[in-house]
Amino acid sequence: MDKKQNIKELSYQELSEYLSSIGEPAFRAKQLWQWLWQKNVTGFDQMTNLSKKLRARLKEDFVFEPVEIYSYQQSPTDQTIKYTFRLKGNHLVEGVLIPSRSSERVTACISTQVGCPLGCKFCATGTMGLKRNLHAYEIYDHLWLLNQQSQKHFGRKLTNIVVMGMGEPLLNLDNVLLALDIITSDQGLGMSPQRITLSTVGMVKELYRLADMKPKFNLAVSLHSAIDEVRSGIMPVNKSNPLPDLVKALKYFHKQTGKRITFEYLMLAGVNDSIKDAKALADFTRNFPSKINLIEYNETPHSIFRKSPPERVREFVNFLENRNLVVTVRRSKGSDIAAACGQLVKITDRNKQLFNFDHLKPENKNIS
Numbered sequence: 001m002d003k004k005q006n007i008k009e010l011s012y013q014e015l016s017e018y019l020s021s022i023g024e025p026a027f028r029a030k031q032l033w034q035w036l037w038q039k040n041v042t043g044f045d046q047m048t049n050l051s052k053k054l055r056a057r058l059k060e061d062f063v064f065e066p067v068e069i070y071s072y073q074q075s076p077t078d079q080t081i082k083y084t085f086r087l088k089g090n091h092l093v094e095g096v097l098i099p100s101r102s103s104e105r106v107t108a109c110i111s112t113q114v115g116c117p118l119g120c121k122f123c124a125t126g127t128m129g130l131k132r133n134l135h136a137y138e139i140y141d142h143l144w145l146l147n148q149q150s151q152k153h154f155g156r157k158l159t160n161i162v163v164m165g166m167g168e169p170l171l172n173l174d175n176v177l178l179a180l181d182i183i184t185s186d187q188g189l190g191m192s193p194q195r196i197t198l199s200t201v202g203m204v205k206e207l208y209r210l211a212d213m214k215p216k217f218n219l220a221v222s223l224h225s226a227i228d229e230v231r232s233g234i235m236p237v238n239k240s241n242p243l244p245d246l247v248k249a250l251k252y253f254h255k256q257t258g259k260r261i262t263f264e265y266l267m268l269a270g271v272n273d274s275i276k277d278a279k280a281l282a283d284f285t286r287n288f289p290s291k292i293n294l295i296e297y298n299e300t301p302h303s304i305f306r307k308s309p310p311e312r313v314r315e316f317v318n319f320l321e322n323r324n325l326v327v328t329v330r331r332s333k334g335s336d337i338a339a340a341c342g343q344l345v346k347i348t349d350r351n352k353q354l355f356n357f358d359h360l361k362p363e364n365k366n367i368s
């Protein structure tokens with residue numbers, strides 16, 4: 001017997017064609033699409049403006065495989081909430097809600113792959129390897145759930161999205177773009193693309209492809225060093241995407257989109273935090289309008305790196321500011337619950353590596 005198809009894997013066009021093939025009028029496609037994406041229902045019986053006959057037919061032909069919240073944990077220090085979501089096949093990914101204390105902003109950090117194949121040395125996700133890409137609907141659905149949770153816990157909808165969770169988005173570009181299309185569409189969440197930032201390690205070939213689509217969302221590049229040997233040492237992907245090629249691709253991206261590029265730079269003691277490193281960073285980022293985010297490294301019990309001492313960070317910032325570069329220093333939120341940059345990892349893997357995580361089990365969620 002054929003396995004039924006997941007209805008959320010159909011495009012609008014495919015859904016329209018299916019409905020017309022069973023004799024339904026054209027406007028049904030819009031109704032059905034709104035139930036699937038805007039209202040994000042998880043069963044055909046909830047589609048109350050469709051006839052019983054049509055709902056029964058849909059049940060015969062399709063299934064739902066909804067993304068579910070598996071566990072969650074809130075930081076007592078900054079209120080950041082980390083969620084683990086269960087996907088089809090019992091795969092787990094993480095997403096994070098980051099409220100701002102000083103503004104109405106709530107940012108969601110979302111994932112695009114189960115694990116990641118790129119193995120950056122400072123990143124917990126990289127230790128998992130790649131299990132699989134997320135489908136577009138899985139990216140959309142965990143963001144949709146985060147939006148609901150934001151209203152529940154912080155009394156407001158999401159204001160910003162960063163595609164910076166588990167995985168390298170440019171290695172799952174088609175699904176990421178499809179999900180972002182629906183997230184920004186009026187038939188989905190209607191969010192402004194100006195409030196979305198996609199973060200990549202800088203996959204050169206995919207950057208050209210993305211540039212040609214002239215996206216309206218923002219681009220961040222996890223740079224972490226502007227010296228090839230240093231970057232290759234901490235990010236193996238740099239060997240096949242070296243900095244001279246990355247500069248050319250980013251110049252092209254800027255030419256096509258007119259967008260300023262944000263560079264993320266983890267401050268690692270003795271690795272990339274000398275004045276020589278700052279000079280290389282200044283020279284690299286001068287190639288396009290840019291902004292630099294220096295990020296405090298989150299040490300874990302098994303970290304092979306240490307965070308740069310405050311005085312070293314100050315010298316680094318002074319050097320860049322004296323060259324008129326725009327620099328901010330960010331303390332990653334959620335570091336006490338392993339929700340910060342580079343700390344997201346499927347909890348069963350983290351358990352093996354780091355902690356006893358009994359407190360994360362669903363029957364013992366520590367917030368409600």
Ligand code: SF4
Nearest residue numbers: 116119120123126167
């Ligand atoms: S930093 Fe990003 S690209 Fe690198 S291993 Fe982690 S998830 Fe993958």
